[in-house]
Amino acid sequence: MSDYGSGDELLDDVNADELLLAGSKRANPDHDGAQHPSKRTKQGSAEDQCTSIARSILKQKFGYDDFRHEQAAAIRNILLGENVLVVFPTGAGKSLCYQIPGIAFPELDAAGLTERQSTAATVGSGITIVVSPLIALMKDQVDALKRRGISAACLDSTKTYDEVKSINADMHEGRLRILYCAPERLNNEGFVESMKFVPGGIRLVAVDEAHCISEWGHSFRPDYLKVARFVEEIKAERVICLTATATPRVAEDVCKAFDIRESNVFRTTPYRPNLQLHAEALKTKKDKFSRLLKFLDKHDGPTLVYVTIQKQAEELADSLSKNGHSVACFHAGLPTERKLQTQDEFMAGSVRIVVATIAFGMGIDKADIRNILHYDISSTIEEYSQQVGRAGRDGKPSFCMLYLCRDDFWLRENFVRGDLPSRQSLQELLEDIFLQQPRSKLPDGGEVIKLNQLALSKDHDVRASPLSIILATIELRFGLIRAITPEYSSYQFEPGPGYNTRIKQDKSPAAKAIDGHSKKAKKWYTIDVNAVAKDVGLLRTDLIRKLNELNDKGVLRLKVSGVVNRYKILKKPPGTSKEIGKITDKLHAEMESREIDAMKRFEAVCDLLTDSQCFARALTEYFGMSLPDGKSKCGHCTYCLTGKPVVLPPKPNPTIDKAGINAILDACDVRDDPRFLARIAFGIKSPRVTQLKLDKKNIFGSLEDHAFESLLKEFTKACQRAGFDPNKKFG
Template identity: 50%
Template sequence: MSHSDGDEFGFSSGDEEALLAIPDNPQPSGMKRKSDSNDQDFPSKRHASSSQEFTNPAIEHLAQKLLIERFGIPKFRLEQKAAVSRLLHGKNAVVVFPTGGGKSLCYQLPAIVFPELDRLEGVRGPDDHGISIVVSPLIALMKDQVDALLKKGIAAAAMDSSKSREEFLQLNSDIREGRIRLLYCAPERLNNEGFVSSIKFVRGGVRMIAIDEAHCISEWGHSFRPDYLKVARFASEIKAERVVCLTATATPKVADDICKVFDVDSHGLFRTPMYRPNLELDIQVTQTKLQKFPHMFKFLRANPGPTVIYVTIQKQTEALAEDLRAKKFKARAFHSGLPTELKTQVQQEFMEKDDIIIVATIAFGMGIDKSNIRNVIHFDLPSSVESYSQQIGRAGRDGLKSKCVFYLCPEDFYLREIFIYGDLPSRDSVSRFLNDVFKSEHVALDVGETIEVSQYAQAREFDIRPNTLSILYAQLELKFGLIRATGSKYAQYSFEATHSYYQAQSAQTPAANAIKRYAAKAKTLHHIDAGAASSSSGVVRADIVRQLNDWDERGIIKLKASGVTHLFRIEQKLPSKPENVELILNGLYKEMEDKEHQEMIRSEQVMSLITGASCLSRGIAAYFGDTSMDFVECGHCSWCKTHKAIEFKPLPARHTSQGVIAEILAATDVRDDPRFLARVAFGIQSPRITALKLSSHNVFRSLGEEGYHFLDLLREFTIACGTKASSAVAASAPSSRTSSTSKKGMKPGTKLVARSSSASKSSSSYKSRGSSSTRGSTYSSRGSTSKSRGTGYSSRGSRGSRRPRESSYIPPFYNPFK
C-alpha cells in the first residue's frame, strides 16, 4: 500500500547538520430565520470587546497606512483590526479565522509596523527593531509567503534545509544584524540549541512569535503534536515580547487550551463566523467505490472550473488523475511524495490556469492562495470535521458560488480504520522501547550529558511507527521532564569522488586528512562515519562535516548523508527502578489509547454531520462553537434542498473466517503480538511487517475491505495466541499488552524470510507479567466495549453508541454499522 499523506504538514527532515557545523552562539438566499432570538452563546466562546480597537490614533494611522502601501488592501476585514491592535499594544492573541479568512495579515502587518513605530517613538536605533518569528509546519507555505513578502519589499526569509551552506551563513548574519523582519521556521527547528541560543542575541530581540496551525498545541485538536508545546517554552526562553496563535480549525475546547498555554485573557481570542453563504454542500451516497466515478464525471462536466479532489493515499491521486485524463479532463496528481520540482510545477499550473483539476491528498491546499476554486470534491471519507471544514473552505474565496461534493460509500470505512488503528503499537512494544531509552549505560549518565539514538532503528526493532516514536520522545521531554531534544546529525556520509577530490586533499588541512584516512572506498562510493573519524583523528566533527559540505558545494564530490541520529540531553536522572519505568509506561500508553479512541470519535462525528437531519452549514458552525448564524437553515445544502436525511446502508458485518486466520498463523511464527497479526490480516503496514516482507505475502490484507473489522480481528488473534484476556477484552477488544519485538517472523520453509525462533522466550516473557487484567483491558477505563465503546468501529454489529468524554460539539451519534 502506498504511504498516505495522513500528515497534513510537510515537516522537513530532522537533520540539523548545518547548524551543528557553525558556532552555536555567534553573538445567501433561501435562508430560514431563527424563531428563537434568545439562543445562548456557546459557554467557551470569547469575543474581543470594542475596547480592543486602536486606542492610539498614531498607531492606527500607521497600521492603516502600511496596510494600503505594502499590502494593497484598503481596509481591515472583520476581526483583523482588533487582533492587530492588540498585538501592537503588546499583548498576546489567539486568532481563529476560517480558511481564507486573512490570518496571515494579523502577524505580517505588525511585523513591519514595529520598525515604523520605533522610529515614530524614537525608542530604538536603526538596526535594533528586532525580528518576528513565524512557526509553521508547512514548508511549501513558508516559501510561498516569503516569496510574496519579498515582492512587497518586506525583508523575510525561511530557515529550512534547502539552503546551501553559504546561504545559511548569510541568513544567520542577516538575523544577527537585524536585517530580517519576518523569519519562518518549522517547529522542529526549536529543538536545535544552536538556533535557540543565536535567537537570544538577535539585535532588538524577538518582537513577536506567530504560531501557525496552532490547533496542534491542544491535545484535543485534530492534529495534536507534542512538539508544538515546545513553542511556549521557546517563547519564554528567548523572551519574546508577544505571541499570536493562528488556526482555522479550533473548537472552543481547543481554543481554550491554546489560550491557557500562552496566558491569553478573555479579550484576546478573536473569532470570525464559520459560515460561507456561497458554498453549496452536497452529499451523494453510492454502494460501491466504482459507482462514484460516473457521478463525479457528470458533475465535473456540468461544473467546469478550478477543482480540487481529495483522496486519502498517494497512489489514488495518480490513478484517479489518469482516469480523469482518459475522460478528457485536464487532471494532475499531487502528493507529498512527488519530487519538489514536479510539485512546484503542478501548483504553478493550477494557479495560472482555470481548467485544471488537482487530485490530491491533504498535502495540497495549505497556503494555495487561489480565490476562484469552483469545486472541492471529497472522494474519500475525511478524518474529521476539522479537516472537512478546512478543505471545503478553499473553495470560492472570491465570494462567488462554489460547490463542495462529498461522495460516500461503505467501502470508505476500511481505509479510515487503517488510519485509526495503524499508530497504536502493542503495550509491550512501548515497554521495550522505554527499557532501551532507560538502559543501564544511559541511566549511568549524569544530568547534562547527551544520549544519541537512531529512531529509525528503534522503529524497526520495536515495531513502532516513526511518527508515534517521535511523539513518545516528545512526551518524555514535555510531560516527564526527563530529556530535552537538542538537535540531530547524520551518522553516515557517502560521496562519489571526482578527479578534483584527490587534488583538493593536497591542501593538507586536518579535516581533509581525516577524510582521506578514514573514508572507506567501496565500488563507486566512499563512506565515512564522521563521529568515528573525529574520535580517531582528534579533528572536531563539525570541521569534518564542514569540509565535506565545502567539497560538495564546489563540485569536488557528490555528497549523500544518511542515518539520522537524534540527540537528547538528560534533564533529570533517568529512572532505573522497574516500578518507576512502569509508571511512565502506564501514563504514555493511556494517552496513546485515548488518542486512538479520539480518532474513532472524529470519524463518527463526520458521519453524524453528513447523515444528520439538519442543515450541514449550521452543523459545521455548531461544531466550532459559532452561534453567530441567525438562521436555522442555509437553504442550499443537501438537507435544506430535500429535507431528507442521507440514507446510508453499510456493508453487513461478516464473521471472521477461521480458515484465513489459520493461513495467517501458518505464514508466520509470531505469537507474541495479536495486534501485529491483526494488522497483517487487515492490511495495515508497520515496521515489523515491512522487515518481515509480509506485505508482499498473499495473507496480507486477506481480511480487509470485505466487511471485516480490525477490532474483531484483534479479538480473534488474541484468542489464537492463547493470551489470557480479561473478561471485557474477551467480549470485545483484546488487550494490547503483548510483545512485538522478538526476532521471529516468517515460518521456516516459507518463500519469504526465515527468522530465528525466539517464541518461547517472548511467550514466557509475556506470561511472566500475568494476564492483561493486571492493568485492566485496553479499554477498561472506558468500560466494557460491548456496552459503552462499541460505536462505529469496534464491531459494526449490534453494539450501541456512547458519547466521548471530551468534545466541544457532539452531534447525535449516527452508527452506520448497525
C-alpha cells in the same frame, strides 16, 4: 542543509521543570494581566497610532481599504506587545495578522511606540519569524510578499547553499523583515544560536497551524511542542498563534502554552455563506468516478479533488486526463520540483484540477477555487472544514461535494488502528530506552540518552508518528526526560576558495582543531566532532559553532547527516522492568484513549453529514459558535435543499471467517501479540509486518471486511491458547 540540527548543549541552562509545568512564559517580564505603568497614560493614543499605521500598510502594501472581521483588533494588540491567538476560517486573512506587524515595527520604533529592552534593538528593527509546516505554504506567501515589495524569505530543504548564504546575509545586515521556517528547523543549533543575535532582535514569532501544539488537535505534531521553548530562548518580544480549526479545548491548550489571555483570543465564525456544502452516499467506491465526471461537467472553474493515498491521487488524475480534463496530481512522494510546478500551474490557471492528498492547498492564496471534492471521507471535521474553506475566497458561489461510501471506512480505520502498539511492544521499547541505551555526560554533570528513532521503530514495531508522540508523552507526562537539540553523527565539508589560507588565518582554538583533525578524502573532509572535542579539550558547541560560521562565510561547504535525537535525563529514570511496567500501563492507557478519540473524530464527520440538520450549522457548532444573525440553517446545503438526511447503506457485519483466521495463524507463528495478527488480517502495515514480508502474502488484508475489534478478540483467544497472558504485569 537539512532542517534538522546538529547537537550541542545550547539548551542545558533552561529550567526544564518550569517549562514542563508551565510552557513558555511571555517574553515581556512585566506582563501580569495589567498594563505596564509606563504605557498606561499613553494607552489611548498608542492604540490609535498603532491602528493608523496598520491601516496605512494595509492600503499601501496590500491594496485593501479596511480590515475584515477581527483582524484590526488582533493586529492592534500585537503591536501593543500582547500575545494573541487568532482562530479564523481558511481564507479569512490570518496571514495579514502577522505580515502587517512584521512590516510595521520600523514605523512603531520611529514613532516611539515601542519600549525596546535589548541593546540589539538600537541597531535595527528586527524580524518576524513565521513557523509554518509546509514548504508549499511558505513559498507561496514569500512570493506574494516579494511581489508587494516586502523583504521576505523562507529557509527550507529546497534552498541551495548560495540561497541560504544570501538569506543569512540579508537577515544579519537588517534587510530582511519576515523569515519563514519549518518547526523542525528550531532543532538546528546554528539557526537557534544565530536568532539570538539578529540586529534588532525577534520582534514577533508567528505560529501557523497552531492547533498542532495540542495533543487534542486533529494533527498533533511533537515538533510544535518546541516552539514555545524556542520563543523563550531567543527572547522573542511577542507571539501570535494562528489556526483555522481550533475547538475550545484546543484553543485552551494553545493559550496555556504561550500565556495568551482570554481577551486576546480572536475568533471568526467558520460559516461562509457562499459555500454550498453537499454530500452524496454511494453503494460502492466503483460508483464514484461516474459521479465525479458528472459533477465536473456541470461545475466549471479551478477544482481540488482530495483523496487519501498517494497511488490513488496518481490513478485518479490519470483517469481524469484520459477523459479530457486539465489535471495534475500532488502528493508528498513526488519530487519537490514536480510539486512546485503543479502549484505554480494551478495558481496560474494552466491546470484546472488538482487531485491531491491532504497536504495540498495549505496557504494557497487562490481566491477563485470554485469546487472542492472529497473523493474519500475526511478523517476529522477539522480537516473537512479546512479543506472546504479553500473554495470561494472571492465571495462567489462555490461547491463542496463529499462522497460517502462504506468501502472507504476501512481505509480510515486502517490509519487509526495502525498507531497503537501492543502493550508488549511498548514495554520492550521503554526497557530499551531506559535500561539498554548508553548514557553520556553533559558539561553540567547531567546525563543524556541518544536515540535513533528509525532503529527503535523497526526493533519494537512502532510506527514513526506514534513513536514521536510516545517520546513527547514521556517528557511531558512523566517528566523523566527533555528533548534537547538533536545532533548529527556525521560532519563532512568541501573546502571553499582559498580554504587552506583562510582556515590558517583564523587563530581561534576551534579553527585550529578543525584544521588539524579533519581527514581528507578525494573531495570531502571528515571530522569526528565528538572525538576532536575530547582530544583538544574544547566543547562540542564551540566546534559546531565554528563549522557553521565557516560555512556561512563560504570558507567551506558543510554537509551533515545521520540525525540522532538526544534527551536530557531530568530525574532518576526507572531502573527495573517492574518500574517501567507502571509507566507502560499508564502510557498504553493514554494511547488507547487517543485511538478511541481518533475513531470518534472520524465517526463525527459521518454523523455531521448524515444527521437531520443543516451541514453549515453543525459545522459551526462543532467549533463552539453559531450561525450569524440567529440563523438556524444555511438554506443551500444538501439537507436544507432536500429536507432529508443523507442515508448510508447499512453497515456490513459478516460472521467471523474461521478459515481465514486459521490461515493467518498457519502462515505466521507470532503468538505474543494479538494486535499484530489482527493488523495482518485487516491489512495494516507496521515495521514488523514489513520486515517479515507478510504484506506480500495473500493473508494480508484477507479479512478487511471484518470489524477490527472482532479480529482482535479472535486472535487474543488464539494467543491465550498458546500461553499469552493479555493481563500480564511486567517485571
